[in-house]
Amino acid sequence: MSESLQNDYELCEELGRGQFGIIYRCFSRISGESFACKSIDKRLLSDSTDRECIVKEPKILRVLGGNAHVTQIHRIYEDENWIHMVIDLCEGPDLYERISKRGGAFSECEAVSIFSQLIESISYCHKLGIAHRDIKPDNVLFDSTGKLKLADFGSAEWFGMNERGSMTGVVGTPYYVAPEVLLGREYDEKVDVWSAGVILYILLGGVPPFYGETSVETFEAVVRGNLRFPTRIFRSVSPAAKDLLRKMLCKDASRRLSVQQVSRHPWVISGGANRSNG
Known part of the structure; x- marks a missing residue:
């Protein structure tokens, strides 16, 4: 020592x-x-x-x-x-522990209070040219006042290091990693938007959007990117929230929202109260 x-x-x-x-x-x-x-x-x-x-x-x-x-x-x-x-010391339970303890979905108001802080942290990183690349509930911490803190930048990368602003390398975690990463392509900072979208889906639905019995099956489901909203789970979730999820969990990264666009989405701006079709 x-x-x-x-x-x-x-x-x-x-x-x-x-x-x-x-x-x-x-x-x-x-x-x-x-x-x-x-x-x-x-x-x-x-x-x-x-x-x-x-x-x-x-x-x-x-x-x-x-x-x-x-x-x-x-x-x-x-x-x-x-x-x-x-x-920083973050003594509160992390988001994984909060989700596990809940054992089900959060209300839209509860979800947006967490999600908006996460989006603020990602937006700050992206403005400085840094992609986190391993956003997952385990890396979303809370201090003693309940303030969200994005942690563990061991997989982070500067995406402005070349003209295209692209990155390579398979990093991330099953359930949360973006399909373009798994396909071995060059990718941009929108991989963080995908991961944040997976977290929002779990907050609202209580289950991950893409999963399998093994890591390989989960990766295959992610690459297919077949987003569904099962009625029994998402019956009470607003159209605006589903609209945001579709635009974040868009397999085509060129059509996926940027983190700044996410922060301006009606569902986020309304604090989870927007019940329109977005």
Whole structure:
């Protein structure tokens, strides 16, 4: 453990564990303020791609500093074997836990209060030329006041690095990944809009829009992109909400809404109260 980290922060209990490291609760020895410390074991990084992601994440978080709906990085420490990132502490249950605990759909007003914050965070990232590329409920956190914080930028990428603003590489998570990613094509930042659309569908319907018994079957369903609204689940969901979902979960990325267009959709603007056909 880095000596300089221990001089500045006291590490407490473990909060979570990932592929390459551990997240601890910590507090500043100077201010007494609580944070999370993401400690990454560099010895577990098996290839150059892993190393690139680990090095890139703190750089991206520094660029994204200052937005209320993105986890902030406060300090970074590195020694021979470890990278330690001191970031915002989000003590509330994440969105995955909230959905699991609910065991069913959210009302449109409840859904839009979460969704609008998520869209604000994605819009901020895209304005700065950054695509998250792994938006899923597990990466949507909440602080002690209930404010949403988009987290885990390990798969994020700058999409303005070439003239077309395109990206490549299969990243993401079953259920949430966009079809163009799975097809191995070049893609743009609208992959985040697709993932956010999947989250909205789950919030309103309680089930994912595309799924299978295995990851392969789920990926096949995503690539088909056959969006349905089963009556028994979506009977009480407004036409405006369904209109937004169709425009976010559009297989043709060129026709899919941008995140800015999503934020201006009547259903979002009305706070989930718009019952028109959009």
